[in-house]
Amino acid sequence: MTAKRSLTRSAALAFGLAVPLLAGFAAMAGLSRCGNFTLDDPPGNSSISRRVYVNDEAVNDSLKPDLIRKGVKFVLQPGRSYEFSVDNSARASDKLKVYYFDSGTPKAFKTLTAVNAGSREVFSFASDLSTAQFFMAQLTAPEGTAAIASLPHVSLSSSAALVSDTLHVRLLFIRKLANFPDSASKGTFAKSLFQQMASVYAPFGIVLVGTYEIVEPQAPAVDFPFGSTFISLPGARIRNNAHLYLVDKISIADPASGLVGEVLGFAPREVVDLDNHRESRVILSARVSDPLSLAITATHELGHFFGLRHTVSTRHDILQDDDASNEEDGFADTKFCALDIALAKQAAVIAGGPSSPYCLRIADNSCSRSNGCDLQNLMHPVDCGTRNQVTLTTSQVTFLKKNLGSYRH
Numbered sequence: 352m353t354a355k356r357s358l359t360r361s362a363a364l365a366f367g368l369a370v371p372l373l374a375g376f377a378a379m380a381g382l383s384r385c386g387n388f389t390l391d392d393p394p395g396n397s398s399i400s401r402r403v404y405v406n407d408e409a410v411n412d413s414l415k416p417d418l419i420r421k422g423v424k425f426v427l428q429p430g431r432s433y434e435f436s437v438d439n440s441a442r443a444s445d446k447l448k449v450y451y452f453d454s455g456t457p458k459a460f461k462t463l464t465a466v467n468a469g470s471r472e473v474f475s476f477a478s479d480l481s482t483a484q485f486f487m488a489q490l491t492a493p494e495g496t497a498a499i500a501s502l503p504h505v506s507l508s509s510s511a512a513l514v515s516d517t518l519h520v521r522l523l524f525i526r527k528l529a530n531f532p533d534s535a536s537k538g539t540f541a542k543s544l545f546q547q548m549a550s551v552y553a554p555f556g557i558v559l560v561g562t563y564e565i566v567e568p569q570a571p572a573v574d575f576p577f578g579s580t581f582i583s584l585p586g587a588r589i590r591n592n593a594h595l596y597l598v599d600k601i602s603i604a605d606p607a608s609g610l611v612g613e614v615l616g617f618a619p620r621e622v623v624d625l626d627n628h629r630e631s632r633v634i635l636s637a638r639v640s641d642p643l644s645l646a647i648t649a650t651h652e653l654g655h656f657f658g659l660r661h662t663v664s665t666r667h668d669i670l671q672d673d674d675a676s677n678e679e680d681g682f683a684d685t686k687f688c689a690l691d692i693a694l695a696k697q698a699a700v701i702a703g704g705p706s707s708p709y710c711l712r713i714a715d716n717s718c719s720r721s722n723g724c725d726l727q728n729l730m731h732p733v734d735c736g737t738r739n740q741v742t743l744t745t746s747q748v749t750f751l752k753k754n755l756g757s758y759r760h
């Protein structure tokens with residue numbers, strides 16, 4: 352309960368930092384959330400719990416034992432080339448057994464042999480399956496589990512040649528929206544939102560192309576229950592577009608979860624595919640009708656959508672990974688900082704609840720004491736309500752463009 356009270360205080364303080372537009376929402380705590388969904392992970396394989404994210408630079412100490420013992424899972428895009436590697440200048444005789452999933456059961460896909468290059472043991476391969484999907488890999492070492500100690504870092508990288516600079520987004524206005532009652536207001540807002548998002552992306556060399564659709568405008572407003580269960584939404588998917596679903600409100604589905612406040616938006620980290628997979632989407636709340644505020648939330652969530660971590664992990668992010676080594680994103684040019692203790696406490700409460708697999712972006716009093724944080728970074732976990740949290744470092748931009756390029760578009 353102590354932690355819950357501290358959340359209430361920091362949420363109240365956040366109102367002082369929030370833009371005046373938010374002041375009218377007495378119930379709004381200024382929260383946005385993001386995180387890993389189950390993403391239709393292969394069923395029946397819960398023992399394969401560790402996921403390798405493409406081009407992820409975090410420490411990921413938890414990966415190496417599972418790589419040998421149980422296997423680690425990851426998503427590959429069709430036709431793309433990847434390198435699976437472990438840091439070790441001497442190893443070259445291991446085998447990497449790669450499996451795909453058939454109705455949740457691992458089936459042999461390829462067995463790869465290694466080369467040692469650049470002090471790494473590297474396994475090169477591509478997916479020649481027709482869709483983006485989960486795979487699993489297990490390292491077979493001559494010395495068995497004794498090899499774990501000699502695998503300091505496990506990573507999966509996509510080809511550096513895949514760099515894209517255009518992102519198509521499809522905004523879906525879902526059913527009745529109190530802030531956008533007619534097609535004219537929706538059209539005006541869509542145009543402004545796309546302009547603001549384009550302004551955020553422009554310094555990174557990413558061109559945003561936005562289109563929108565009004566979906567069932569007379570149907571009752573959607574109060575989207577934020578939780579672990581997949582909830583379908585109406586609206587057509589468009590090939591080669593990332594989809595933003597704007598609903599009237601997002602609410603905490605389970606009051607006993609420890610989550611407090613109103614969710615502004617959320618997305619999974621590294622979606623399965625760009626446009627078709629049912630959970631590969633961003634959900635946004637239309638309760639904030641300021642285009643710049645929503646544009647920052649949308650681009651932050653799209654950062655997760657394409658695999659970016661927070662610059663510094665919240666306690667909850669660490670628990671979500673179940674990997675204490677992942678204190679930060681691993682990029683050399685982002686700042687690590689000590690997050691406010693209230694955030695850590697709040698995350699600890701949430702971790703104890705049934706809706707734990709989510710990370711947080713919360714308006715918090717750590718914004719008033721910078722603690723060495725880069726408060727203007729788009730992927731900083733704390734939403735300071737300043738509407739200037741739009742920067743990315745060179746490493747983050749390189750990552751974002753590489754991962755964007757790996758998705759079909």
Ligand SMILES: [Zn+2]
Pocket residue numbers: 384385651655661710711712732
């Ligand atoms: Zn986030």
